[in-house]
Amino acid sequence: MSRPNVVVIMADQLKATALPQYGNPYVLAPSLDRLADQGVRYDLAFTPHPLCTPSRVSLWTGAYPHNHGVRTNELTAPRDRDNYLRAFHRAGYNLALLGKNHCFGADDLRLFDVYKDFSHTGRTDGGDERDTRFRRWMSDANYSQLWEARTAPLAAGDCPAARVTEESCRFIESTTEPFLLWMSLPEPHEPYHAPEPFASMYDPDEIQIPAWEATEAADEPVRRRLYRELCGFAGIDDRALREAVAMYYAMISFVDSCVGRVLDTLERFGRHRDTIVVFVSDHGDFGGERGLMVKCNSLVDALTRIPLLISVPGAAGAGTVVDDPVSLIDVMPTLARLAGMETIEESRGRNLPGLELATQPRSAVFAEYGAGATPMTYHTGVDAAGALPVTLRPLLRAAEAEGRPKMVRTSRWKYIYDPLDPIDELYDLAVDPFELHNLAADPDFSEVIADMRHQLLDWSINTEDARPVPLYFSASDLAPTSDAHFAPFGG
Structure with missing residues (x-):
């Protein structure tokens, strides 16, 4: 397999532990079972x-946000930085982006041989009558709360995820090799809705929500307290929460059916023998944990831990589970190596273990948030929210951009440092998987805190942006001469 095809299937806002492959006893995902059996599952991605x-x-650059500079949703991949889309283009791959973009600007989008953008409400270029109906329904549905669950009015085949899948299968059938397809599904991102028969698959009364006491909210970090208050989760009804989780699971099973169609198409056309298939998510969702849904500027596992399954035809170890921590930034460098390409210069990703590539397993992974914007205190945010829902979006954007919190996560421990919050966070994931008991102030864990802080500081220093700074002088100006006269600092 000298020049393999590559299919990267990305779900939007899918946390790892919502899947049966990561321990969820409720969700049915037979297609992802099939993919995991064929390849490698990364337990701590x-x-x-x-x-x-x-x-x-970060996926497409193999770099951290503080390296590539994209730290909010309002930016796109930088034009002055290389990325793996351009690398695969230079290598002669036929390229397709089908589904949600939320990544590339116009210059990079021109590199795709096929590009069709679908958002959570359908085609973004106007589409057809299905898009019109869906957008009208979304408008009429009047989602007043982030956690509301509804049954989509379209047939399953007319919903955005199914249409992205249809276009993806058509690309697989018709394009010449080698190809790289980014199939970017807009589900299971909120608003929570799925078509039948998926919408009725899960009974809210049978779903167990992770235990959490509302009184614990007073001890939460400021960011999460503010999110809870601004978005109304402080008064969420238990039934409404269970309905939201049930619909979230329904959307996941819908996504799984889309994955199955792609796997079937690859096999039907004999392309499974030379096609690498990746299933991954960009980030997670609270999914009922702590009485919350959706996401906020928090670094809990529900939001940072993602599913990652990779199937490489002919590779040994099908059905392998890797328990070393890995990062999303490792995915594209690994795929480039498997395709016989060099990694791009500014990439910081490593080869993923378990795929017969030389690699150095990570002992820890890192995550970050914010863009250094002005702090928003709990009381400032709540007081400013008096005109909800009009002010909600700018408030949330301001909260997302404030500060620069950072996380280091090993197989057992997590430490979060937020310069804007007086509360550091330390969790022992071996006994506290839902991160409910903050140990940062416990003197018994002072050595653990010191070690995790050292790792976080070491990462911050070693990955600091090393781009050359443009100078106002030429190096030749500094060549010594016998009659040189130097004025301090110039004019």
């Missing part, structure tokens, strides 16, 4: 930033 655009740019 993490996004470097739990927000759509920063994480997607």
Whole structure:
């Protein structure tokens, strides 16, 4: 397999532990079972930033957000930085982006041989009557709360995820090799809705929500307290939460059916023998944990831990589970190596273990948030929200951009440092998988805190942006001469 095809299937806002492959006893995902049986499952895969655009740019650059500079959803991959889309283009690959972009600007989009953008409401270029109906329904549905669950009015085949899948299968059938397809599904991102028969697959009364006491909210970090208050989760009804989780699971099973169609298409046309298939998410969703849904500027596992399954035809170890921590930034460098290409110069990703590539397993992974914007205190945010829902979006954007919190995560421990919050966070994931008991102030864990801080500081220093700074003088100006006269600092 000298020049393999590559299919990268990305779900939007899918946390790892919502899947049966990662321990969820409720969700049915037979197609992902099939993919995991054929390849490698990464048990501890993490996004470097739990927000759509920063994480997607990190995937395609193999770099951290503080390296590539995209730290909010309002930016796109930088024009002055190389990325793996351009690398595969230079290598002669036929390229397709089908689904949600939220990553590339116009210059990079021109490199795709096929590009059709679908958002959560359908085609973004106007589309057809299905898009019109879906957008009208979304408008009429009047989602007043982020957690509301509804049954989509379209047939399953007319919903955005199914249409992205249809276009992807058509590309696989018709394009010449080698090809790289980014199939970017807009689900299971909120608003929570799925078509039948998926919408009725899960009974809210049978779903167990992770235990959490509302009184614990007073001890939460400021960011999460502010999110809970601004978005109304402080008063969420238990039934409404269960309905939202049930619909989230329904959307996941819908996504799984789309994965199955792609796997079937590859086999039907004999392309499974030379096609690498990746299934991954950009970030997670609270999914009911702590009485919350959706996401915020928090670095909990529900938002940072993502599914990652990779099937490489002919590779040994099908059905392998890797428990070393890995990062989303490792995916594209690994695919480039498997395709016989060099990694791009500014990439910081490593070869993923378990795929017969020389690699140095990670002992820890890192994530970050924010863009250094002005702090928003809990009381400032709540007081400013008096005109909800009009002010909600700018408030959330301001909260997303404030500060620069950072996380280091090993197989057992997680430490979060936020310069804007007086509360550091330390969790022992071996006994506290839902991160409910903050150990940072416990003197018994002072050595652990010191070690995790050292790792976080070491990462921050070693990955600091090393781009050359443009100078106002030429190196030749500094060549010594016998009659040189130097004035301090110039004019």
